[in-house]
Amino acid sequence: MDSIRLKARAKINLGLDVLGKRDDGYHEVRMIMQTVGIYDRIIIKKIPEDEIRINSNLFFLPVNENNLIYKAARMMKDEYNIKEGVEIDLNKFIPVAAGMAGGSTDAASTLFGMNKIFDLGISQSKLMEMGLKIGADVPYCIMRGTALAEGIGEKLTRLTPMPHCWLIVAKPPINVSTKLVYESLDMGGISKHPDIDGIMDAIKRGDVEGVAQKMGNVLEDVTIPLYPVIDSIKKQMLKNGAIGAMMSGSGPTVFGIFPDEQTALGCQAVLKAQGEARQVYITETFN
Known part of the structure; x- marks a missing residue:
């Protein structure tokens, strides 16, 4: 070869x-x-x-x-x-x-x-x-x-594969340093720890809505105050049909889980028109 x-x-x-x-x-x-x-x-x-x-x-x-x-x-x-x-x-x-x-x-x-x-x-x-x-x-x-x-x-x-679902991935026109985000994290000031075991249980049950409700990312405590646009994109996704929305990793990308492709397409159009995200993709879970 x-x-x-x-x-x-x-x-x-x-x-x-x-x-x-x-x-x-x-x-x-x-x-x-x-x-x-x-x-x-x-x-x-x-x-x-x-x-x-x-x-x-x-x-x-x-x-x-x-x-x-x-x-x-x-x-x-x-x-x-x-x-x-x-x-x-x-x-x-x-x-x-x-x-x-x-x-x-x-x-x-x-x-x-x-x-x-x-x-x-x-x-x-x-x-x-x-x-x-x-x-x-x-x-x-x-x-x-x-x-x-x-x-x-x-x-x-x-783990048991995450059930298939439609996602929107939206990135605002900013770059975030993972190193800086972790260095800035105040362990004592974390507002809420995500229920990792609960997410695993929901995945095991094939409950996409359960996963969406329990999602959480402690690094949002650092990145969102620096870049409020992340929170704005999350809110837009939830307003336009997402059953859950969260920042991925250290950011600034936001993803939303949607009940079907049609709802995701509608939200994608809104996000593109609004212009806060430079890149807006529709995708799916892959296992």
Whole structure:
């Protein structure tokens, strides 16, 4: 195999709780992760030169060692003594710096794809272990589906798949630093911890409405005061038929769960007309 085409899928958090800060500076989290239909397209090709080349449809993305794709490719080449090079074409559709693990899922797909085209036979668990060296979300992006994430996000437990539902994903024209949000979180001032166990129970019962009612993200306490537009988009979604709406990850992306595609389409039209969100997508849960 000389090349491979991949869909690097985005994630949302159906619940995000922070339990405390560790001595190493990382935070202990408890999150429900869910893969969605939005994806970046990645094509990986072998090249004879011992190089890593990245091409992107977005001019502002780095195509050097500052890109997680590069880090993943370099790790594979170094650890498995791969002498050939790779050219990686990235067509990016997942919003950037949006709390949807866009960079992590691109890195995950690079590890997966290079494993395939160089016929390395690396197990999924080993790929996940390697991915953790790149970022806390990379192991989940290799596993995908519905999962409970604990520790710094690397301890993963596969859950009953989230029932199919329609989603709107809306990103306002701002970028948020995950590092800054976590550093600014006041553990003592968290207004409400989400009911992670309750969300898992609702998923198990196939109760989409139950999931929507119990969703929560403690990082909203930090990001919404900095960017009130996030709260405004949430309110618009709820006003226009969402059964639940929440910020994903550290933000600023907001997603809403809808009872059907028609209601989601109506809300999408309202959000686009209102103009607070630059990118507004309709998508679905993916398992």
